[in-house]
Amino acid sequence: MVGARGGSVLGKGLLGIYLSVLVLLPVAALLAKSGTGGTSQFWREISNPEAVAAIKLTLIISAIVVLINAIFGTIIAWVLVRDEFPGKRIVNALIDLPFALPTIVAGVVLLALYGKGSPVGIDVAFTRAAIVLALLFVTLPFVVRSVQPVLHELDVSMEEAAESLGAGPLTVLRRIVLPSLAPAIISGVALSFARAVGEFGSLVLITGNLPFKTEVGSVYVFGQIQNENLPAAAAVSVVLLVAALVVLAALTLLSRWRSKHVL
Amino acid sequence: MSSSASGSIALSSGSTGRAAPRGAPSADGAARARKLGVRTIALGYLALLLLAPVAMIFYRTFEHGLTPVWNAVSEPNAQHAFWLSLEIVAIAVPLNTVFGIGMALLLERGRFKGKALLGLLIDLPFAISPVVIGLALVLAYGKTGWLGDWLAENGIQVIFSVPGMVIATAIVSLPFVARETIPVLRELGTDAEQAASTLGASGWQTFWRITLPGIRWGVVYGVVLTTARALGEFGAVSIVSGRIEGETQTLPLYVQARFENFDITGAYTAAVVLALLAFATLVAMNLLTRRTRAETIA
Amino acid sequence: MKKVVMTKNTFAVIFSVCAAAIGLSACGSSSSSSGGSGKSLTLVAYSTPQAAFEKLIPAFQATPQGKGVSFKQSYGPSGEQSRAVSNGLHADVVDFSLEPDVERLVKAGLVAADWNRNPTRGFVSNSVAVIIVRKGNPKHITGWADLVKPGVQVVTPNPFTSGGARWNVMAAYGAQVREGKTPAQAQEYLKALFHNVVSQDSSARNALQTFVSGRGDALIDYENEAITDKQKGEPIEYVVPKDTILIENPIAAVGKGAGAATAQKFIDYLVSPAGQAIWAAQGYRPVISGVAAAAKFPNPPGLFTIGALGGWPKVTKEFFDPETGIVTKIEQSQGVSTAK
Numbered sequence: 021m022v023g024a025r026g027g028s029v030l031g032k033g034l035l036g037i038y039l040s041v042l043v044l045l046p047v048a049a050l051l052a053k054s055g056t057g058g059t060s061q062f063w064r065e066i067s068n069p070e071a072v073a074a075i076k077l078t079l080i081i082s083a084i085v086v087l088i089n090a091i092f093g094t095i096i097a098w099v100l101v102r103d104e105f106p107g108k109r110i111v112n113a114l115i116d117l118p119f120a121l122p123t124i125v126a127g128v129v130l131l132a133l134y135g136k137g138s139p140v141g142i143d144v145a146f147t148r149a150a151i152v153l154a155l156l157f158v159t160l161p162f163v164v165r166s167v168q169p170v171l172h173e174l175d176v177s178m179e180e181a182a183e184s185l186g187a188g189p190l191t192v193l194r195r196i197v198l199p200s201l202a203p204a205i206i207s208g209v210a211l212s213f214a215r216a217v218g219e220f221g222s223l224v225l226i227t228g229n230l231p232f233k234t235e236v237g238s239v240y241v242f243g244q245i246q247n248e249n250l251p252a253a254a255a256v257s258v259v260l261l262v263a264a265l266v267v268l269a270a271l272t273l274l275s276r277w278r279s280k281h282v283l
Numbered sequence: 284m285s286s287s288a289s290g291s292i293a294l295s296s297g298s299t300g301r302a303a304p305r306g307a308p309s310a311d312g313a314a315r316a317r318k319l320g321v322r323t324i325a326l327g328y329l330a331l332l333l334l335a336p337v338a339m340i341f342y343r344t345f346e347h348g349l350t351p352v353w354n355a356v357s358e359p360n361a362q363h364a365f366w367l368s369l370e371i372v373a374i375a376v377p378l379n380t381v382f383g384i385g386m387a388l389l390l391e392r393g394r395f396k397g398k399a400l401l402g403l404l405i406d407l408p409f410a411i412s413p414v415v416i417g418l419a420l421v422l423a424y425g426k427t428g429w430l431g432d433w434l435a436e437n438g439i440q441v442i443f444s445v446p447g448m449v450i451a452t453a454i455v456s457l458p459f460v461a462r463e464t465i466p467v468l469r470e471l472g473t474d475a476e477q478a479a480s481t482l483g484a485s486g487w488q489t490f491w492r493i494t495l496p497g498i499r500w501g502v503v504y505g506v507v508l509t510t511a512r513a514l515g516e517f518g519a520v521s522i523v524s525g526r527i528e529g530e531t532q533t534l535p536l537y538v539q540a541r542f543e544n545f546d547i548t549g550a551y552t553a554a555v556v557l558a559l560l561a562f563a564t565l566v567a568m569n570l571l572t573r574r575t576r577a578e579t580i581a
Numbered sequence: 582m583k584k585v586v587m588t589k590n591t592f593a594v595i596f597s598v599c600a601a602a603i604g605l606s607a608c609g610s611s612s613s614s615s616g617g618s619g620k621s622l623t624l625v626a627y628s629t630p631q632a633a634f635e636k637l638i639p640a641f642q643a644t645p646q647g648k649g650v651s652f653k654q655s656y657g658p659s660g661e662q663s664r665a666v667s668n669g670l671h672a673d674v675v676d677f678s679l680e681p682d683v684e685r686l687v688k689a690g691l692v693a694a695d696w697n698r699n700p701t702r703g704f705v706s707n708s709v710a711v712i713i714v715r716k717g718n719p720k721h722i723t724g725w726a727d728l729v730k731p732g733v734q735v736v737t738p739n740p741f742t743s744g745g746a747r748w749n750v751m752a753a754y755g756a757q758v759r760e761g762k763t764p765a766q767a768q769e770y771l772k773a774l775f776h777n778v779v780s781q782d783s784s785a786r787n788a789l790q791t792f793v794s795g796r797g798d799a800l801i802d803y804e805n806e807a808i809t810d811k812q813k814g815e816p817i818e819y820v821v822p823k824d825t826i827l828i829e830n831p832i833a834a835v836g837k838g839a840g841a842a843t844a845q846k847f848i849d850y851l852v853s854p855a856g857q858a859i860w861a862a863q864g865y866r867p868v869i870s871g872v873a874a875a876a877k878f879p880n881p882p883g884l885f886t887i888g889a890l891g892g893w894p895k896v897t898k899e900f901f902d903p904e905t906g907i908v909t910k911i912e913q914s915q916g917v918s919t920a921k
Contacts, residue, residue, distance in 0.1 A: 031385060032389070035382060035385055035386060035389065038378070038382050039404065039405070041450065042408070042450060042453055042454045042457060043404060043405075043407055043408055043454065043457070044404075045423045045429070045430075046416070046419035046420050046422065046423040046424075046454075047407065047411075047419055048423075049419055049422040049423040049428060049429050050415065050418065050419035050422055053422050068904075069913055070912065070913055092324075092325070092328045095321055095324055095325045095328075096325045096328065096329060098321065098325075099321055099322050099325040099326070100325075102318075103318055103321070103322050105322060111326070111329060112565075113562050113565045113566065114329075114333055114334065114337060114562075115333070116507055116508060116511040116561050116564075116565060117333065117337055117511070117558050117561055117562075118333065119508065119511035119512040119514075119515050119561070120510075120511040120512075120514045120515040120557045120558055120560065120561035121337075121340070121515055121554055121557060121558060122515055122517055122534070122535035122538040122539065122553075122554055122557065123515070123517055123518075123535075124517070124535075124538060124539050124542055124550075125340060125538060125542075125550065125551065125554040126336065128542070128790065129336045129339050129340055129343075130336060131790070131791075131794050132339065132794065133335055133336060133339060135794050135795065135796070136794060136795030136796060137794075137795055140331070140335065145794070145796065146779065146780055146796060153332075156332055157332055157333070157336065160332060160333060161508055161511070165463060165504040165507070165508055166462065166463060166466060166504075168500070168504060169463060169466070169467045169498075169500035169501040169503070169504050170466050170467055170470050170501075172500045173467060173470050173471065173497070173500065174470070189314070189317060200470060203465075203466045203469055203470075204466035204467075204470075207462050207463075207465065207466050210406065210462075211406070211409065211458065211459075211462055214406055214409035214410040215409055215410075217410050218409060218410050218411050218412045218413065219412075220412050220413060220414055220518055221413075221517055221518055224782065224783040224787060225782065225787055225790060225791065228779065228780035228781065228782065228791065228796070229739055229742070229780070229781045229782060229783060230778070230779070230780065230781055231781070231912045231913075231915070232912075232915065235781075237412075238412035238414070239742070239783065241412055241414065241415060242412070242414050242742055242783065243739060243741035243742040244741075244903060245414060245415075245418060246658075246660050246661070246741060246742050246743075246744065247741055247901070247903050249903040250418075252903060253415065253418075254415075257411060257412065257415045260410060260411075260412075261407070261410050261411055263410075264406075264409075264410030265403050265406075265407070265410065268403055268406050268410075269399070269403060272399065272402060272403075421668050425668045425669055426668055426669030427668060427669075428668075431669075442668065442669060442670075443665065443668075443669060443670045443671070521657070521661075522661065522665070525625075525655055525665055525670040525671075526655040526656065526657050526662075527623065527653050527654065527655045528653070528654045528655065528656075529653070530653060540628075540631070540656060542786070543628040543629075543631065543656065543786050544628075544631050544632055545632070545809065545813055
C-alpha cells in the first residue's frame with residue numbers, strides 16, 4: 021500500500037506549495053481583482069447577450085468535440101497498441117504534434133487546408149464547423165494518450181479467453197475492453213473538454229471571430245481584457261471555468277461509479 | 284455509450300472494407316477484416332486532421348529549397364529562442380513530472396477528505412484561457428501585483444523574465460502526468476505492491492520495482508504530452524515574457540513575430556523545429572522505457 | 582508505515598531540488614534584465630513597424646549620436662505592450678499604434694506628461710486608412726459607400742481585440758460626417774458596414790491573412806500595410822478613399838536619467854529628415870515636411886484627424902465603451918438579427 025497514508029507531511033507540503041504558487045495564488049488574485057464590482061456587476065457581465073452567446077457556443081462546441089474525441093481517440097489508441105502496420109511508429113510519434121506546434125501556425129495551415137481553395141475540397145472556414153475542426157486538432161492527443169497506456173497494461177489473455185468461450189467481438193469490447201478503458205477515456209474526455217473551453221490561439225484565424233456567430237468564450241474574454249474590462253473578462257472566465265469543473269466532476273464521479281459497479 | 288458505438292462502426296466498415304476476406308470467412312478472417320476496418324478509420328481520421336496539416340507545414344518550409352531554411356535556422360534570435368525554449372522545458376517538465384506522479388499516488392492511493400476537490404484543482408488551469416492565466420500571473424507576481432513589493436525588495440524578477448515564463452509553462456502543462464498516470468494506477472491495482480511489502484520490500488523498493496514499472500507508460504505519455512505542450516505554449520508565456528528578442532522570446536513567440544513580419548519561411552522553419560523537438564522527446568522516452576523494462580526483467 | 586514515508590521523502594527531495602532550480606533561475610535572471618545604463622536601449626513597440634525598425638536602428642547606430650548604442654526589441658499588440666510596460670516591463674522607448682496606449686503610461690507615472698509637446702506632437706509615423714481589394718478590383722470599390730452595398734463582403738479586425746482596428750471604424754465614421762451626414766446617419770452607416778463584415782480577426786495581421794486566403798471583397802487596413810503586401814507580391818490593390826483618417830502613431834521616452842537621454846536621441850533621429858526618409862521608404866507617411874519621398878503618397882482631399890472627431894478619450898468612451906459604446910451596441914444588434 022504505497023502512499024496509503026498519503027505520504028509524509030514534507031511531501032504533501034511541497035505539493036501544496038507548488039500548487040499554491042502555480043494555481044491558487046494567481047487565480048485568487050484574478051478573482052479579487054474582478055470581484056470589485058460585487059455580485060450585481062457579475063450578473064450583469066454574464067448576462068450580456070454577446071457573452072451569453074459566446075459561452076453557449078463554447079460549451080456546445082466543446083461537447084461535440086469531446087464526443088468525437090472519445091470515439092476516434094479510442095479507436096486510434098487501439099490501432100496504435102494492438103495493430104501492426106508499416107509506419108505505425110511514425111504515426112504514433114505524430115500524435116503529440118498538435119501540442120507542440122504554435123497555434124498561429126496551426127491556424128494558418130488549417131485555414132489553407134480547409135478554407136477557400138481547399139486542396140481536399142473541404143471549405144469550412146469562418147463557420148462553426150471550423151471551430152470544431154480546430155478544436156479537434158488541438159485536443160487530438162488527449163484521449164489517445166490516456167487510453168494508450170491502459171491498453172498497454174491490459175492483459176490480452178482475458179479477451180482471448182472470452183473469445184475462446186464463444187463471446188463475440190462486440191461482447192468482448194463491451195464487457196472486457198471498455199470497462200477497463202472507461203476511466204482512461206473519461207480522463208481524456210475531461211481534459212479535452214477543459215482545453216476546448218479555454219483554447220484561443222488556433223481559433224482566431226479560422227473562425228473569423230464574428231460576435232454571436234463564431235466568437236467563442238476565450239476570444240470574448242480576450243477582447244474584454246484588451247478593453248480594460250477586467251470584471252467582464254473574469255466573470256466570463258469564471259462561468260467557463262465552473263462549467264468545465266462541473267463536467268470534470270461529473271466525469272470523475274461517473275468514472276468512480278463505473279469502476280465500482282462494473283468491475 | 285459513445286465507445287460502444289465506435290465498436291459497431293468498426294464492425295460494419297470492417298465487413299465492407301477493401302480487404303474483406305473472400306469466400307467463407309473463417310473466424311480468423313473476420314477478425315482480420317475487422318482489424319483492417321478499424322485501422323482504415325483511425326488512419327483516415329488522422330490523415331485528414333493531423334497528417335495533412337503537418338505535411339503542409341513541412342512542404343511550406345522546404346518549398347523554396349534549403350537555403351532559406353538554413354538562413355532561418357542560423358538567425359541569432361532564432362537560436363536564442365531555441366535554447367530558451369529548451370531551458371524552460373528542462374525546468375518545467377521535471378517539476379511537473381515529479382508533481383504529477385506524487386499527485387497521482389496521493390489521489391489514487393491516499394484516503395483523505397477533500398480528495399475530489401484536489402483532483403479538480405489540478406485540472407483548473409486547463410479550463411482557463413492561457414491569456415487569462417498570463418493576466419492572473421501578472422496580478423499575482425507583477426510590479427503592482429500581490430507579491431510585487433516583496434519580490435522587488437528581494438531582487439527577484441518573476442514577470443517579464445524567465446521564472447515567470449517557467450511558471451506559466453508549468454501551469455498550462457500541469458495536469459498531464461497526473462491525469463495519464465491515475466488510470467494506469469487504477470488498472471494496476473495494489474496486489475503486487477502489497478505482496479512486495481509483505482515480502483519485506485521497503486517503500487522505495489516497492490515504488491521503484493513494482494509501482495513505477497507498472498505506471499511507466501502512463502508516465503511516458505504524461506511526460507511526452509507535458510513536453511509537447513510546454514514547447515508549444517504561446518498565450519500565457521507571451522503575456523509574462525515581455526517578448527524581448529534574443530532575451531525572453533521563446534520559439535512560439537519567435538514564430539509569431541516572424542509571421543507578423545511577413546517572414547513565412549522563418550515562421551514555418553521554427554515550427555518544424557518545435558515539431559522535431561516533440562518528436563525527439565517521444566523517441567527518447569520510448570528508448571528510456573524500453574531500457575527500464577529490460578532492467579526490471581533482468 | 583516507515584517504508585511509505587521513505588518513498589514520499591525521496592519524492593520530497595527530488596521535488597525540492599527541482600523547486601530550487603526555479604528559484605535559482607529567478608535570481609540569475611533578475612540581474613541581467615535591469616538595463617538602462619544609457620548605452621543599451623529597450624524598445625517596446627507594436628507589431629507593424631518591426632520591419633521599419635530593422636532598417637532604422639542600424640541607420641541610427643551609424644550616426645555619431647547612436648554610436649555604440651545597443652538595442653533590445655519587443656514587438657506585440659499595442660495595447661498588450663502598453664499594459665506590459667505599466668506592469669513593470671523595462672522600456673526606454675515606446676512606439677504604439679494609438680495615443681491612449683501612451684497616456685496609460687503617463688497615468689502610471691512612467692512617461693512625462695509633456696511627452697507630446699514637441700514639433701511632431703509626439704508622433705513618429707503617419708499613415709491613412711485605405712481599402713484593400715482584389716487585383717483588378719472586381720467589385721469596383723472606390724470608396725466607403727461601396728462597402729455597404731449588398732453582397733460586398735468586408736474584412737476588418739475586431740475593434741475590441743485590436744486597438745489598431747479602431748482607426749478603421751473611425752475612418753469610416755468620420756468620412757460620413759465629412760460628407761455632411763449627421764452623427765445619427767453616420768452611425769446608420771456603421772451599422773450597415775458591420776452588416777457586411779464577414780470576419781473580425783483578432784489583429785490587423787490576422788485580418789490580412791484571412792483576406793489573402795480568399796475571404797471577403799474588401800479589407801480595411803493601414804496604407805503602410807497595403808504597400809508592404811503589394812511589395813510582397815500579394816495579388817491585391819488598394820484604394821485611398823476621398824475622405825479618410827490620418828493615422829498618427831505616437832512615440833515616447835520612458836523614465837528619467839541617462840537611459841532617457843539616449844532614448845531622446847533615438848527619438849530625435851527617428852523624426853529627423855534622415856529617419857523619416859527611411860520610414861517613408863517603408864510605406865509610412867512622414868510627420869515632418871520637406872521629406873522628398875512624401876510626394877509618392879496620394880493626398881486625399883478629405884483627410885481628417887482623430888482630433889476632428891473629439892480626440893481618443895472622447896471617441897473611446899463614446900464608441901468603444903464595453904457596455905454603452907456605439908460600436909458595442911451595433912455589434913449586439915447584429916447579433917440579435919443574425920444569430921443562428
